[in-house]
Amino acid sequence: MSDPAVPRRPTLDLRSLTPARVALGRSGASVPTRALLDFTLDHARARDAVHAVFDAPLLAADLRALGLVVTEVRSRAVDRRDYLRRPDLGRQLDAGSAETLARCASEPCQLAIVIGDGLSAAAVHAHATALLSHLLSRLAEGDGVAIGRVVVASGARVALGDEIGAILGARMVVTLIGERPGLSAPDSLGAYLTFAPKPGRTDAERNCVSNIHKAGLSYDEAAFKIAWLVREGLAREVTGVVLKDESADRAPRRISTALPE
Known part of the structure; x- marks a missing residue:
């Protein structure tokens, strides 16, 4: 038997703790009208996020205002329809973009930042500039990690950063990209880190910091984890499943600022 001295908390209390769809109630064999309308609205917002227009020039201008050197590129996906139907094209630079980056790659760098639209351009426009501003401050702490170049990529999948990082000669690439919209967060941003980027890297060779949005991971929390x-x-010369996020338990190692010959 339950202890009568312990008050029972109604299931409805869970709704104050999470944006997930819990304790919706019931109306006959279905959910209440309010819950159905909320679901329909959130589904529409998720679809809109997937098809939202990515304004790469506007984003690039905002990033240049932070004092960054920015290059715009695009994948081989010629439009949004192509991008959604052919994920492989979003992982490859078009020929003109590859040539542009090759001309920019004057010398190797420690870190390259790629910002791509992914599956939610809305997330990138809402959060990328603010997150990067916090990240720059975090990377400047201590011995400092210099960013070689920032690349804004249209029609991008995560793996597009591998080719970009390889062309730029970056030891590591951080790709900020719009995540697949959910029914509670259509504007969630993700960050993917890959050491020694090159085409053919797998997801097992990356680290991910996800769920960056107003109701999720804050800019400062995300920047701290990413940094x-x-x-x-860079210190261990590895990313992926062998590199665990222990940022809450220990300080990072000092890294050498020397680049390989």
Whole structure:
């Protein structure tokens, strides 16, 4: 028997703790009208996020205002329809973009930042510039990690950063990209870190910091985790399943600022 001295909390209380769809109630064999309308609205927002227009020039201008050197590129996906139907094209630079980056790659760098639209351009426009501003401050701490170049990529999948990082000669690439919209967060941003980027890297060779949005991971929390993983990844010369996020338990190692010959 339950202890009568312990008050029972109604299931409805869970709704104050999570944006997930819990304790919706019931109306006959279905959900209440309010819950159905909320679901329909959130589904529409998710679809809109997937098809939202990515304004790469506007984003690039905002990033240049932070004092960054920015290059715009695009994948081989010629339009949004092509991008959604052919994920492989979003992982490859078009020929003109590859040539542009090759001309920019004057010398190797420690870190390259790629910002791509992914599956939610809305997330990128809402959060990328603010997150990068916090990340720059975190990377400047201590021995400092210099960013070689920032690349804004249209029609991008995560793996597009591998080719970009390889062309730029970056020891590591951080790709900020719009995540697949959910019914509670249509504007969630993700960050993917890859050491020694090159085409053919797998997801097992990356670290991910996800769920960056107003109701999720804050900019400062995300920047702290990303900066920790960057420093630790450069020190160990590895990312992926062998590099665990222990940012809450230990300080990152000091890294050498020397680049390979």
